[in-house]
Amino acid sequence: MLVTLLQRGVDLVLFGGCVLAALSVGAASVRRLAPFGISRLEAVTLALGAGIVVIAYGVLVIGLLGWLHRAVLIGWLAVCYAVGLRDALQELGRRRFPYPFAERWRDLHWTERVLAVLTVVLNLLALLLCFVPPWAGEWDSLSYHLAVPKLYWLDGRVHYLPFTHHAQFPMTPQMLYLLGLGLTELKSAAVAKSFHWLCFVLCQLALLSWGAGLPHRSLRMGLFAAVAFATMPLAFTEATTAYVDVALTAFVLLHLLGLTRFLQQPDGRWLLWSGLFAGAAAGTKYTGLLCVAVVVAAPAVLWLMRRPLAGQWRAVLAATLLAFGVAAPWYIKNWLWTGNPVFPFAYGLFGGRQWSAEMAQAYTLSNREFGGGRDIGALLALPFNLTLNEIRFGRCAGQWLGNCFQKGTCPKRWKCGKFDNVDTPPLSVGILPLAISPTAVLLVPWATVSFSVGVGLPVAVAVAWLAWGFAEAQYLRYLLPVLAVGCLVVGVTVAAWVRINAVMATLVRSVVAAGVVYASLVIMWYAKPLLPVAVGVEEPESFLRATTPVYRVAEFVNRALPHDAVIATYGEPLGYYFERRYFWADDGHNRLVPYARLKRVDDLIVAWRRLGVTHIIVNWRYVPAESVIARWIADGKRRGLLETLWRDDAALPSTEVLAVVRRRGL
Template sequence: GWGAVMTAILAHFFLFLFVPRFAHDTLAYHLVIPKTILNFGGFEPNSNLFFNMPHNWELLYTLPLWGGGPTAVKIFSFQHSVLVLITLFSFGRSQWGSTMGFLLALLYLTGPTIQDHLQLAKVENSLSFMVLYTTLAFLKWRENEDTRWMILFGLLGGWLMGCKYTMWGLSGVFFLAALGVILKNRGLNGGARMALLLGAVWTVPVLPWLVKNFWFTGNPVYPNLFSLFGGANWSETLDRQLRHQYFQFFWEEHSGLLNQLKAVLLSPWDLIAAKHLRGRFSFLVILGLFLAPFLRESWTERTAPILLLALLGYIMWVLFPGNESRFLVPVIPFMILGAAPLFHRAIRNPRYGWIVLPALLLMGFSQLRFPRTLQLEAFTPEGYQHILETTTTTRYSLWREVEKKVPPDGRIAVFFEEQVYYLDRPYFYHWFCGNMEILRQAKTPEAVEQRLTEDLGLTHLLLGHRDFNYYLSFNCPSKEEMDWEKDLMEEFLDRYAQKVLEYEDYVLFALGPAGERSGL
C-alpha cells in the first residue's frame, strides 16, 4: 500500500518534468555553468567569484543539457531524488524492517521543501544524493574499519566539497568526524599515516578546480587569500567589502529566521503556561528535546512521541520561504537518518504506535498549502523559449558590453526590484550573477534622486528591461509585482527624463561629471 502511494507521488512529479514554467528557467542559478560551457565552447576567464568556485555537479549536467535540452536536465536531477528515496527505504528496511523503510521514504517525499524543488533542475537535488551516500559510507567505514571504505568515504566527501560552496561546512564536519574515528581507533601515533591518506584522497576531486583557478586568475582559491596569492579583477578593498556585505546579509537574513524558529519551538509553552510562569523556564522546552535521546529507556519511550511530532513539525515547516528553501534540501536526508532511531523507538512499543498515523496524516494536511512549484503561471511557448535563450547569453553579452564601454574606474547604478545598486565594474558582474554583494540601496524614486545627486562619483546608470518581460536577474516577478514595478519605473523615467536621451530593451546610460549623457 505504501509503495503504491510513493509510486503515485513520483509519477505525479515525473509528469510535471515535461511542463515548462514561464519565468522559471530550468537552467537558472547553478546550471548557468554548463550552459555557459556549451554557448562559448568551454571555460573562459571570468571575474565572477561564483564562476571560480568548484562545480563538480554542474559539469555532469552538461551532458544531458547538450544531448536532450531542458527536459533531460530536469529528468537527470529528478533521478537523484529518486535514488535518495530508494536508499532511505532500503536503509530503514535493512535496519528496522519494511515499516521503517516506508516511513523514512515518506518523510523525505512528502516534505514541502522537497516538493518545492523536486521537478526543477537544481543542484541541491544532487547534493542531497551526495550527502546521503557520504553519510552511509562514513557509517560503513566506522562499523568495519576497512581502509577501502575510508578511501570511498574520502572520495565522496571531497567530491561533496567540490560541488558547491554551501557544502564546505558540512564537508568539513565529515572530515573532522573522520579524524575523530581515526584517533579513537589508532591513537595519535598510529593514526597520523591514516589521516594523511584520508586528506590526500579528500583533495583529489577538488584539485582540478584549484588548477583551473590558478590558470585563469593566478589564485587557486580565488577570491580567498587575496593577500597571499592576489587575483585578477580583485583588490583588497573588494575583498573587505565582500566579506562585510556577506556577513551583514547573512546576519540580517538569519537573525529573523532564528527568531521565527524560537517562536515555533516555544509556541506550545507560550500557549499553555507562559501566562503563569512568564516564560522564565521556556528554555527547558528546547533543552528537553535535546536531552530526551540520552535518558533511560523507559523515559525515552514516554518522550519519543513528542520528539516524533516535533521533528515532523520541523520538516513540514519550510524554514526558508521561496527559492531560498533550496538550501535545506541537501540536509533533509541527513536529518532523517539522524532521527531514524527515534522514529523506531516511537513505533516499536504498541502503546505509542498510534502516534505514527496521526503524524503522517498531519504531514498530508500540510500539503494543502500547495507546493510553490505547482502553482503554474500562465505561459506561452514563445515566452518560455525567450527565457531559455536569454537567461545566460544576455547577461554574458551585456557584461561584455560593459567591459567595452565602461571605464575601469567607472561606477554603475543598477535599478532593479525597487532598489538601486551602486557598483564598480568588477562588482557589477558579481552582483549580476550572485545578486548578493550590495554596496548601497534605495527603494523609492525620491531615494534614487537623493543618491544620484549626492554621489558625485557616479559615472554610469543601468536600467532593466523596459517591458519587464525579462529582468537582469534570475527570476521574473509575478504579474502583480510586474505591474507595480512598471509603474515605479515609469515614475522613475519621468523624474529623470531630462537625464535620459533614449532607451532600448536593455539600457546602459553614461552620466558624465558635467551632466553630459549618452545612451550606450
C-alpha cells in the same frame, strides 16, 4: 502541443540513457570496491552516485579540452556503457545479494505502504515539473546554474568567465546540466533539470539504505526517513530546478553513509566510498569541504572509539587522497584562472582576479543579510524559525519571532521567504522535524556503538554545518544537508515509537500522516500553476512571456540584434535566454568597467567600446533612478550617444534595450 509532447518524449529517452550510463559505469566501480555483505539496494545507490560523478567529471575534461559537441558527449556516454554495462547486468541483476532488512514489504503496516506509494507519486510529480522551462521562480538557474553551462556550450569549451564570480564556484552538478543542454542542443532544459531530480531520488535511496546498518535492520526506519525527505516541500521544489543543493545533499548523505558503515565494520572499502563522495560534495559547493575535513578526521574518530588504527591506515590514506583528488580540479582551476582556489572567498588571503577588498566585504555582508540576528535570542528561536515560521525573520523584518509587519515596504523583502523569491505558505520544512525529532532524546539508545556512530556521527556533522549556517548565511536551502540528517533522525525515532506498543504505533503513524498530508498540500499549491505547461497544455513560450519578464527581453534581443552583438547588462543578471554574447556590467560584480576612474557618460562609452559593447540592457527595477549609472544613461540618451531600441512596458519599472551609437571622437 504535439511538438511539445514529442520533445518531452525525446527528453525522457535522453535522460533515461544518461541514467543507464551512470548505473553502468558506477556498477564497474561497485564490482571492484563492493564492501563485504553489501545489499542490492546499497549497490544500486553507490553505483548511481559514483556514476553521475564520473559522467560529470568526464564532461568537465571534454569542456576544458574544447570538445563540447553533441557527438562527443554521446561518445562519452557510450564509453560509460562500454566500461560498465556488463558489470551492471552481472552485479545488479544476477549476483546474489543478501536482503538487508529484518522486515519485508508485506510486514509493513498498510499506512506505511500507502506512504511509500505516495512518495513514489510525488517523485513522479517532481520529474514532471522538470519539464517546466526555467522561469522567474528559478532565479539562480537563469543567472548562472544553467546560464553558465549554456555559455560554455555556445563557446564550445569550458573557460574563464570574468563577469560573474558564480562561474568560479565548484560546478560538478553544472557539468551534468551542460550534458543535458548539449544533448538537446539547447532546445530544452528538461534533461538538465532532471539530473537534479535524480539527486533527489538518490537522497531517498541513501536514507532508505541507512536502516540496514542499524540495530533491528529496519526497513521501516529507512522508509520513514525517505518519506520525510521526499515530502519536505523545500526538498521537493529544489528537485524541480537546476539548483545544486539537492545534489550537495545527496553527496553528503552518501559520504556519511560510507563513513558510518566503515566505523561499524572494519572494511576499508566503505571509507573509500566516503572519500569519493566527500570529494564530490566539495566539488559541488565550498561548504562540502566540511566532508573532506571529516574524512581527514577519521583516525581521531577511530581513536575515540578505541578501535585499532594499525590495520586502517592504508584505507584512511587512500580515502583522504581520493577526497582531495576528486575535489581538486575545481580548486586548481580557480587558482589558475583567478589566483584564488576558493574564489571569491578568502580574498584577504589569496586575492582574486576581477575582484576587490570592497567587493569581498560587500558580498560577505550581503550573505549575512539573509535570516535573522546572530544573538542568543536568534539562536534559541532557531528550531521555531526553521520549521514553523513563514519568514526568515530577516534583518529587514526586525523580529525573531512571529510575522514580519514590513512586507509591503521593506527594501530587503526579496531576502525573506523560505522559497527564495517565491511567496509560499509557512512550514516549507514541514511539521515532522519539530514534531518527531525532539522525542529521539527519549527513545534512541545513543550510548550504544551502532546508534552513536550510525546516527550520532551524522548529527554531529549536521550540528557543525548548522553552526556555520547560523554564523554566515542563514539561507534555508543551504541547510538542506542538515534537514536531510533531520529526516534520518525522524526515521529512527518513528521506528522506535512503533516498536513500543500498538497504541504508540497508531499515534506516531497518525502524526506522520498529518505531516505528510500538510506537506503534500503545500507541494500541490506550488505545483498547480506549473502543471499546465509541464503536461503540454500551455505552450512554454506563452508561459514564459506571462511569468518571466526577461524572456520578453530575450525574444527581442535574439530576433533584432546582430549575431556579433555584445551586451552589457545592468540590473539584469538573468541571461539564460539570451543568444548573444553578454556580461554583467554592474559595479560590484566585477572590475571589467573601471567605474572609479569614470567621470561622465563619455568615459563610460569608451570603457564599453574597449570591451566590444554594442548594446546595453537596463532593468530599471534594480537600477535606482538616482544612481550615477542612471544619470549617465539619461545623459547619453539626451545627447544621442544611446538609442532606445525596445522597452518592455508590460512590467513596471520597465526594461530597456539600447544601442551604443558609434560616433567619432569617442
